[in-house]
Amino acid sequence: MTQLFDLSGKVALVTGANTGIGQGIALALGQAGADVAAAGRSPADETVGKLRALGRKGENFAADLSRVAAVQPLVDAVLAEFGRIDILVNNAGIIRRADAVDFTEEDWDAVMDTNLKTLFFLCQSVGRHMIARGSGKIINIASMLTFQGGIRVPSYTASKSGVGGLTKLLANEWAAKGINVNAIAPGYIATNNTAALQSDETRNRQIMERIPAGRWGDPADIGGAAVFLASRASDYVQGHILAVDGGWLAR
Ligand code: NAP
Numbered sequence: 001m002t003q004l005f006d007l008s009g010k011v012a013l014v015t016g017a018n019t020g021i022g023q024g025i026a027l028a029l030g031q032a033g034a035d036v037a038a039a040g041r042s043p044a045d046e047t048v049g050k051l052r053a054l055g056r057k058g059e060n061f062a063a064d065l066s067r068v069a070a071v072q073p074l075v076d077a078v079l080a081e082f083g084r085i086d087i088l089v090n091n092a093g094i095i096r097r098a099d100a101v102d103f104t105e106e107d108w109d110a111v112m113d114t115n116l117k118t119l120f121f122l123c124q125s126v127g128r129h130m131i132a133r134g135s136g137k138i139i140n141i142a143s144m145l146t147f148q149g150g151i152r153v154p155s156y157t158a159s160k161s162g163v164g165g166l167t168k169l170l171a172n173e174w175a176a177k178g179i180n181v182n183a184i185a186p187g188y189i190a191t192n193n194t195a196a197l198q199s200d201e202t203r204n205r206q207i208m209e210r211i212p213a214g215r216w217g218d219p220a221d222i223g224g225a226a227v228f229l230a231s232r233a234s235d236y237v238q239g240h241i242l243a244v245d246g247g248w249l250a251r
Pocket of ligand 1: 016017018020021022039040041042063064065067091092093094114141142143144185186187188189190191192193194
């Protein structure tokens with residue numbers, strides 16, 4: 001059974017692995033046996049240290065993923081260091097909050113560039129490598145706002161809805177090439193991204209009341225889903241958006 005989920009010898013590239021959900025995923029992949037390339041604008045020293053303590057290879061790769069120009073140098077550097085990429089986790093993302101009537105073009109572009117445009121071109125670059133090898137697992141981080149409208153986050157909702165669509169498109173094009181492209185849609189997870197919601201007493205209460213599990217999620221809650229989608233256990237799962245949300249969408 002454990003062999004189904006075993007990632008020994010696999011190489012994962014995880015973006016935004018220094019904190020939050022990306023860190024939770026990187027550590028779960030490491031616990032399942034994978035070596036991890038941690039890419040982001042802040043060094044993932046804590047994550048890399050914990051991976052090495054597990055006996056895995058962990059390395060930092062500096063990349064500002066607000067710019068597509070960062071993609072190919074990053075992929076080249078990871079391939080030079082690790083020789084291959086078996087698993088890509090597109091986790092890095094940002095959010096900007098303002099009423100739709102006041103929303104600026106800068107807040108639109110910043111979120112769309114990082115959450116959607118760079119994500120696509122990272123899929124493309126790593127996808128070319130995976131297609132050449134005939135196998136690979138791509139996991140995009142979606143959101144409840146891949147399914148719902150949200151409020152005061154127009155570019156975030158647009159970007160995460162786009163992530164859902166791209167995940168399905170790439171699955172359609174690459175499933176027959178041995179690549180699995182899927183997404184995880186986290187519910188409300190306690191990270192920097194949701195700090196503003198957690199500290200807003202009213203919003204925090206409203207959110208908690210709606211979560212059947214009765215608590216915010218923890219980054220570690222996302223790890224098991226990532227291991228599943230990175231492993232042989234999900235070989236026939238394609239274009240799926242797996243909600244890990246304490247039941248939020250079931251409400
Ligand atoms: P977080 O703690 O704010 O982490 C975001 C990560 O993305 C950080 O590592 C951040 O690096 C990185 N990042 C942002 N902009 C970047 C850039 N230009 N270049 C490189 N890295 C960049 O938030 P999180 O909650 O863990 O979010 C991770 C993903 O989950 C995001 O895609 C988010 O939209 C998604 N998500 C979160 C929730 C939730 O409830 N928390 C729910 C659904 C989906 P820095 O540390 O340097 O900023």
